[in-house]
Amino acid sequence: MATPSDARDVPLEERLRQKKNGFAVFNTKERPVVSDTRTLRRANKNQPLELSSKRAVGRFRNVVEVKKRKVLDPRFEAQSGRLNEDLFNKTYAFLDDYKQRELQELKQQLKKTKSVTEKEELKHEIALRSQEMKEKQKQQMIQGALTKRKREEREAVASGKNPFYLKRKDKKKVELQAKFQDLQETGRLSKFMAKKRKKNASKDHRWLPTQRK
Known part of the structure; x- marks a missing residue:
């Protein structure tokens, strides 16, 4: 062999x-042995050895995926359910009393202050809070009228009548009825109607032919 x-x-x-x-x-032809060892030298013996921070990245590497943070809004989540406005208003009714007390305190402070600048700021704040409370009362009044109408419809269905679902125009009628009833109870109906007639008259006046000179 x-x-x-x-x-x-x-x-x-x-x-x-x-x-x-x-x-x-x-085939025993000898091949030269290539050494991978590199001689690392320093520019100065008193300086630290400098090494490159670059490293080759392997083709098959394990990449850890970071989960993207998902922001949730409870107002639009199905798990939160639907908002019961009547229950919400009853639960947080104490906030309305608190706002009313704050408004009275601002009015008392307005009477005592002598600074013109501070008076203007207080008047502006009082006007904003008063308007906010009026708007809140208006919304509660409309919501109460709609709730009453829905309760009447449920009672009618329970007595054997066909169900009737309020459309947008029907809800608008209920809102107008509630608004007129509130104006009548507070004695502001005549003033409101006079203002409404004046507004309609000025609107119709635009379509009248101009007087010939």
């Missing part, structure tokens, strides 16, 4: 015979 060192000196027929009998023929 030819050893790896003299395999190249064996005739071709002998190598074929050895290969047929199960002996391997090696």
Whole structure:
């Protein structure tokens, strides 16, 4: 059997015979050994050794995915359910009393203060809070009228009548009825109607032909 060192000196027929009998023929041409070790030198022996921070990134690397933070708004989530405005107003009715007391305190403070600038600021704040409370009372009045109408419809269905669902125009009628009833109870209906007629008259006046000179 030819050893790896003299395999190249064996005739071709002998190598074929050895290969047929199960002996391997090696090409033992020596290859130069490449060393990966690099000599690291310092520019100055008193300075620290500088190394590159660049490293090759492998093709198959495990990337940890960071979950994106999802912001949820409870007002639009199905888990929160629907807002019961009547229950909400009853639960937080104490806030209206608190706002009313604050408004009275501001009015008392307006009477005592002598600064012109502070008086103007207090008047502005009082006007804003008064308007906010009036708007809140108006919304509560309309909501109460709609709740009453829905309760009447449920009672009618319970007595055997066909269900009737309020459309947008029907809700508008209920709101107007509640508004007129409130104006009548507070004695402001005549003033409101006079203002309404004046507004309509000025609106119709725009369509009148101009007087010929």
